[in-house]
Amino acid sequence: MIQMFHVTKSYPGDPPVLTDVNLTVDKGEFVFLTGPSGAGKTTLLRLVFCDEKPTRGQILVGGRNVARIRAASVPYLRRNIGVVFQDFKLLPHRTVLDNVAFTLDVLGTPRSESRERVLRMLKLVGLQHKAESLPLKLSGGEQQRVVIARALVNDPTILLADEPTGNLDPGLTVEILDLLCEVNVRGTTVVVATHDATLLERYQKRVIRLERGRVVSDTAQSEAVRRTG
Amino acid sequence: MIQMFHVTKSYPGDPPVLTDVNLTVDKGEFVFLTGPSGAGKTTLLRLVFCDEKPTRGQILVGGRNVARIRAASVPYLRRNIGVVFQDFKLLPHRTVLDNVAFTLDVLGTPRSESRERVLRMLKLVGLQHKAESLPLKLSGGEQQRVVIARALVNDPTILLADEPTGNLDPGLTVEILDLLCEVNVRGTTVVVATHDATLLERYQKRVIRLERGRVVSDTAQSEAVRRTG
Amino acid sequence: MGGVAKAEVFWRSALQGIRHQPFPHVVAVLTLGIALFTLGLGRAGSLAVEHLLRSLGTEVQVTVWLRPGAPQADVDVLSAALRGRGFGVQLVTPRAAVERLTRELGPAADALRGLASEPLPPSLELQVPPAWRDPAALRQLADELQRQAPVTAVDWGEAAVERLGALARALRWGGLFAFAILLCATVVVVSATLQLAIYARREEVEIQKLVGATDRFVRAPFLIEGLLQGMAGAALALVGLAAVLHWVAPPLETLFAFLRVPSPAAALWGLRSTLELLGVGALLGLLGSFLAVSRALRA
């Protein structure tokens, strides 16, 4: 589903953020992406949904080479990818309902239908009572859950979640992670960037570890090594 | 240092966010504030540094009643309080250096002196190499550390840290918490709002637990109870 | 992908934007209103100048001196021909000419008392229609008339006509120039304001794109907002113009009355101008928003 070949990303004047990253995430996989602050996790995700272009290397997402995609095709690519942004990126002057509905509006879903789906989604993240609030009036954790709802509401084929539980209490963290697992079971490929070591422990999924822009470990490979070894 | 008497905060049209909160934090104390998402932690901190006024009740900070403070005195109050905002609140078009230096600029510290202090502070949070970057070009964890540096650079008498490690990896989290402890040892009163149960475990400090706007437990009191019991 | 569903989404989005973040909209409407108001006044001003020129034109006079004793039939033929071309023709008899000269000379008129009973020749005085109020045309007419039997000379105040022509040209060009400047200023200022209004909301544009909106989808609500702003601005301008019409125009008109200029107020008001202004406003708002949002999308 997601393949990276020798991907390097550098911003002018700075040392490269990602260096020669090779990676394959299969359809239906659930992957944790971890690593210290500034390792390049967010940057890697941004490359996948085409918010940045790689400096070198190729990236295939669902078979399309996003390193060479036309600007006009980007929106259609993104509609299949749900993203939980680390910094939320909510529309500040739209209600929670409209923020979540936005991904459906883009697809032309009629309001009556989308409203129902949005409310169901908000209920899943425990925010049905905040549907008419503006994001600025929500707590950090509430905003984060709105973003999660927005990313999931249109049943994306890929879900990229960047630190989706950084502002959530342990109880909610488990609830949200369980929700992501459920979505994964229904077929969505899920990539979760996280610092939370307890999550990696608890969920025993594939873990890709980045450090200074390089993949330093990948449990899928080590397992393969273990199996062959 | 911080005293709250029967503090209630409600926004029009919503159920109260804080209900009858009574609280005393002594000078030099280190307190964790915890509780589920939306419990009112951020709101409580905002009351302390006068970003909101309580609907009812009195709040004394360093002996001043902030529920009745004049608008013109607010900046002077805030200069003694370092705040790590949950949503960072960095000036997007100033460099990291200038963002951190801002708290010193406000005090009229000469640039030569402030520059030195800022760089020392940035080094403590591991960001000396990003001094000339703009905040938007930093990773989530880097931004968070800039905010921590800004809150600490002018040696505040009170430090309010709202989820200061939500975007940090476990290694950095410990580093930052150790830094806060050190600051506390040097005399600063520290209040840390956090979800991270491992921190509460590891540091064994006083923990105040909020739920739905009420203080549901406070280890200081339970200890007092245990001692008297 | 129902078109109706989308249109509804766009309108909802536009109205929500206006409701939850009114300030940039208010400023945009205000600027558009001021700009259109100034433009409207400028247009009224140039119409007033145009009228002024037309009324000054009525003062162009041509005197056709006739041979004393020329046959009445010839004079009648000449008059009829001139009338046919749109001229106002009036015969001035020798007696009338003397009377007028007496009046004009004032205290010096005593000197005329010694004159013969009919010392001045008869003449035709022509009122010149607008199409002929032009030095070149009048010169040609004069030459032509001079060749007619009963005519001795044609006096068409060459200097005065040229002077008037120059004045007309100068005022017309000056007015046109001023109006062009005003129009450019309006367009630039309005587009700058809309750019800034949308710049204040660039985050929104960015987020919408990140969530998978096409450029067209992002743009649509902004266009609706631009349209509404333009029309609201035009309405504001109309209110301002109505106020001017009511409070300021009457005293100005009294001042201008002697010039026999028809009320420039007429140019300010009326269904047609109203619709025009609304149209210009809508167009400005739409176009300005389009450019501004396109710029935000490129960024």
Place this chain on the structure above:
Amino acid sequence: MGGVAKAEVFWRSALQGIRHQPFPHVVAVLTLGIALFTLGLGRAGSLAVEHLLRSLGTEVQVTVWLRPGAPQADVDVLSAALRGRGFGVQLVTPRAAVERLTRELGPAADALRGLASEPLPPSLELQVPPAWRDPAALRQLADELQRQAPVTAVDWGEAAVERLGALARALRWGGLFAFAILLCATVVVVSATLQLAIYARREEVEIQKLVGATDRFVRAPFLIEGLLQGMAGAALALVGLAAVLHWVAPPLETLFAFLRVPSPAAALWGLRSTLELLGVGALLGLLGSFLAVSRALRA
């Protein structure tokens, strides 16, 4: 709390703001420039009208008819008195009067051949200084002169003077009105733009306050920016006015030449106007920013 240290911080902050977020500044400068340019042209226009009126004023003529054979000494006394009050005085002898009348009558002049050798009385023709170009003043002067010994009559073209006075009033009021409108529009548009420019940066204001900045501390860099914007806008306007002066004014001047109006270009250019425009720009920028940032601080 060194004042120098603070001033340095404010300037650094202002310049950083401009460097890292140039767009709102560019728009503010553009709007200010356009507004000041329009204002500058408006001012030049009203000066041109003023000049026009003054040159039209030179056409006010007063003829003082003298008694034929009045003693030369009396006439000299009268002339001297009038010259002392600022009038231009020219004696027209009877012969000169006849010659002129002959010229004026054109083909009808034959009729004058029968006149006595000196049929017209002598007269003084007065050039009226600006202070006297007013129907009321001239009427009083005429009454006064009429009572002098050598004077038989005073002819001051009452109708023409009144007409001219009315035209002057109308143009002056019209110009003043137009300029006032332009000024108001400028002020409103500029302040709207600055409000919007600072609105786009309201987050900054909010953050600075949260970190303990006093209102004055937040405001200072914005005021510096406003000042710089105002002066940059004025510079832009000056460039525009220079361009007009160079490309557009010469043809307009040819058109207006017959009116003997001194170049309105003179009003556009020169050290004094330049400084004035810069001053107005700086003031507008400063005041606009002050209001806008105060508004943002209250929010």
